[in-house]
Amino acid sequence: MKNILGFLTLCLLSFSPIVEKKITKTGTITFEASVPSFEEVKAKNDAVTAILNTENGEIAALALMKGFRFKVALMEEHFNENYIESNKYPKATFKGKIENFDASKLSSTAQEYTIKGKLELHGKSKDLNIKAKLKKNGEIINLISDFKVNVDDFDIEIPSVVSKKLSKQVNVSLDFNLK
Template structure:
């Protein structure tokens, strides 16, 4: 008799766990761009191969992007970026894993809501904790997310040769934009 009760409880908990399955929103077409501004030169690159997943129940999310996915206005800049600075053959991707602070207090609507994003950003094989502002809102059935923040090259051990040091900013502005759809 006790065994039957145990089996019923196991089945009940299993069924309940399926009903509380995670509601995930994803994209494989997010966009991350960066901008470096110096008196000698402005450099901009864009990557439209950004994957992102958001757990709508917890506010946890992750980004991943191939470093070689960044495109520049000329091929030589792109080559130097991949071979000399980010060493994309050795460090082929950048990853962010984190969460939106106070997710449960956020009421998603069509109006952008200011949020704080916290987690670990990995660039050039180096993990750093970050805490940055962002915005999130609903658009039809999608969740839109944006963030704009700065990255210091020294924090990720990105070395710039002396010859071009005055052409590349020490602090790079990063812009993130994703349209996440239900999975």
């Protein structure tokens, strides 16, 4: 009886559709909160993980907050300890869906899509609609996007002493090569 159940299970699994997923562990997120006439406030994280389900356009990404690198070490320290509180909130995640996504229609020419999803950062969640460009190069799908987030939406406090040196509207750029 166990052999028959095992055989039936194997048969059912062999007929289930295979979901195609593309992944990267070396995606890049860059953010900038600079204001004119003051020192550049910009950081980059080259170790972002992202997964794209090519069957339905669902996408998820994870960035460790301590992975962001600044030109000035003191900025990195303040970012992790005072603003993002990386020990308490070690990661940022995004889960969403690319609207009208059809992997078979991707080509080497970038096409614009809307991604609707939820960004979780600093213990808060925010629904986002972002524009992204996708293109395919061989088996690699490239996703790039530029959008803004407001620090107030995530309860990130900027001390009054530096409030004129930091923008509350942060420019975020994504670049993922999903394989």
